[in-house]
Amino acid sequence: MKQLIAALAKAKLEFQPLKMSGFNKFNSYHYATLADIIASTNEALSKNGLVPVFTVNEEKLILTLWHESGEFLESFTTLVVDKNDKKLAYPQAWGLVLTYSKKYLLAALLGVAAEDDDDGVAATAIKKSESSSPLPSSSFLSxxxxxxxxxxxxxxxxxxxxxxxxxxxxxxxxxxxxxxxxxxxxxxxxxxxxxxxxxxxxx
Structure with a gap:
């Protein structure tokens, strides 16, 4: 996995500043959306032979970061939707949980700090998530x-x-x-x- 780690370390140094285009009107703060994280990291990842791929296996969301050498890193989280939540229809709640989980996994695996990254909406539909990735960090190893x-x-x-x-x-x-x-x-x-x-x- 040495080639992947070296490529990821180099890519991190080339990430663009992360924009916070999301806004939580209830608690009045901005947060990074999934699109913001992709825009910040996609070019540097591609330049260094890296590509993140999401797959869903039953109720598990899997993020695989592939390197052109064939090496890969994998992280996952269980998608749990609160079916008793009366505020959202089930399909809508599922979509929010999926988007939120993608953002969480991608930020965690790439070491991107999304600041106030919980938009507060998807979180209400999630009971509890477990992931094999660490929480996002504001800095990373060289x-x-x-x-x-x-x-x-x-x-x-x-x-x-x-x-x-x-x-x-x-x-x-x-x-x-x-x-x-x-x-x-x-x-x-x-x-x-x-x-x-x-x-x-x-x-």
Missing amino acids: KEQIAKLMAVAPLDANGDVPNKLKNAITGKCGLSIKINSLAEIPPDKFETILDWLPTFRLE
């Missing part, structure tokens, strides 16, 4: 930092980060949602994880 982590991390036979290590890093960082790659480690935890990685044993 390519050099990721390279340092990769150099000391105990990888599997394919050169990927094993699930056991991902789980351990998630706990070490105090995150409530599992990370998918070293690139998703919070910047303020970089030194801690860099010092700790050589001591980790897969056995």
Whole structure:
């Protein structure tokens, strides 16, 4: 997964400023829409051989970030609609949950900070979502930092980060949602994880 991570780190440096075209009239704040996030990131991703693909499997939304090398990162969330919500018809509620979940997954996987990213409408239709991606962060690791982590991390036979290590890093960082790659480690935890990685044993 080294090529994908390197390409993603480079793409992040080329993301355009994120616009906040959405507006919550009830709480009076602006937020980034799914279209805003796509507009901010799409060109840089494409330039670096990356493409995000959404698929729906029953009630699970899956986001796969593909690299031209064939490597990929995958994140998912369960689509849960409150059928007892009287404010919205079921098809409308489903559509809002789907759009909101796409925005959440894309922002989380790419490390894009959407500021006040919850528009408050779709959230009323969601009981609870679980995702394999960390929450969006306002900053991200540099390519050099990721390279340092990769150099000391105990990888599997394919050169990927094993699930056991991902789980351990998630706990070490105090995150409530599992990370998918070293690139998703919070910047303020970089030194801690860099010092700790050589001591980790897969056995």
